[in-house]
Amino acid sequence: MITLYGSNQSRSFRALWALEEVETQYDYKQVKIGSHEDNGTQTESYKQLNFQGKVPTLVDDNIVITESAAILNYIARKFLEYELIPINNSMLRAKYDEVCYFVLSDLEQPLWTFGKHKFVLPQELRLKAINKTTHWEFAKSQATLEHYLNDKEFAVGNHFTMADILIAQTLHWANSFKFDVSEPLLGYTKRMYERSACRRALQKA
Ligand SMILES: N[C@@H](CCC(=O)N[C@@H](CS)C(=O)NCC(=O)O)C(=O)O
Numbered sequence: 584m585i586t587l588y589g590s591n592q593s594r595s596f597r598a599l600w601a602l603e604e605v606e607t608q609y610d611y612k613q614v615k616i617g618s619h620e621d622n623g624t625q626t627e628s629y630k631q632l633n634f635q636g637k638v639p640t641l642v643d644d645n646i647v648i649t650e651s652a653a654i655l656n657y658i659a660r661k662f663l664e665y666e667l668i669p670i671n672n673s674m675l676r677a678k679y680d681e682v683c684y685f686v687l688s689d690l691e692q693p694l695w696t697f698g699k700h701k702f703v704l705p706q707e708l709r710l711k712a713i714n715k716t717t718h719w720e721f722a723k724s725q726a727t728l729e730h731y732l733n734d735k736e737f738a739v740g741n742h743f744t745m746a747d748i749l750i751a752q753t754l755h756w757a758n759s760f761k762f763d764v765s766e767p768l769l770g771y772t773k774r775m776y777e778r779s780a781c782r783r784a785l786q787k788a
Contacts, residue, residue, distance in 0.1 A: 585609040587654075588632070588640040589788075590616050590624075592759070594651045595639030596788050597752045601655045601745060603780035605662035611787055614638060652683055655745040667745045679739045679746050682731050686749045689724040693717035694756055721762050732771065743778070751775035 587602060587609055589595025593616065602609050612622075616638060619625045624636040633640040633649045640647065641654045643661075648654050659668035669675035697717040700709045728750065732738060738746040754772040758764050764772070775781065 586612060586642045588612050588614050588629070588642075589638045590614055592752075592755070592785075592788050593638055594752070596784065597651045597748050598639045598641055598654045598658070599788055600748050600752070600781050600784040601658045601667070603784045604667060604743075604748075604778075605658055605665050606780075607662065652687055652745075652749060655748060659745050666742065669740065669744070672740075675740050679744060682738050682746050683749055685724075685727065685731065686746075686753055690721075690728060690750075691753045691756070693720040693724065694753070694760055694762065696720075697760060697762075718762060721757060725757075725763075725765060725768065729765065729767065732768075734767065736774075743775075747775050751781075 585602065585607065587595065587598050589599055589611065590613060599611065614629060615623045617625060623629065624638060630636050632642065632647050639651055639654055640649050641657065648657055656668060663670065669679050696713060700713045737743050738750055751772045754764055754768050755776065758769065
């Protein structure tokens with residue numbers, strides 16, 4: 584049985600959504616980020632699973648995975664019949680990897696930097712001036728994402744994949760942090776969030 588450790592609509596929501604897409608049974612354990620209490624991410628028992636004390640963490644028997652994108656790929660490969668990751672088509676797989684790595688290395692980084700300087704870093708390391716830079720960087724990455732999506736229905740190929748979860752959750756995150764998200768990208772996010780798997784995940788998050 585799969586167990587997912589997560590918290591609300593943090594990056595763990597990507598994994599929660601992915602588990603709903605493959606219609607499997609799983610146990611969802613809500614943990615408190617940064618807490619030393621019993622269900623906290625800073626307890627010794629949680630850190631044995633996730634050295635950094637972060638979410639998400641997915642446990643499947645003796646396999647423990649701690650990076651959201653790696654978790655999505657693991658789920659996609661375990662439930663291949665849902666076709667959530669390109670396997671045999673090298674061109675589509677390269678495009679899938681390209682956009683997923685772009686989300687992690689460019690699109691989400693300004694949001695994470697903004698968040699770290701607002702709530703995560705020790706007070707003395709937080710810089711207010713970084714805000715302007717993060718908005719500028721996000722706008723630049725957003726233009727690149729629009730180029731990748733190019734008004735297509737899905738990020739890769741002609742159907743939904745895990746890349747759409749990564750992108751939509753990140754844009755939803757941007758919107759909730761009040762970054763400017765363009766109308767076409769908001770429309771794409773709304774469409775993805777209307778999927779029944781996403782709605783079920785939202786009820787559990
Ligand atoms: N690259 C990791 C990032 C995980 C991460 O930073 N998670 C945040 C929540 S979205 C967290 O647990 N932060 C707590 C901390 O930084 O101490 C992933 O995508 O899974």
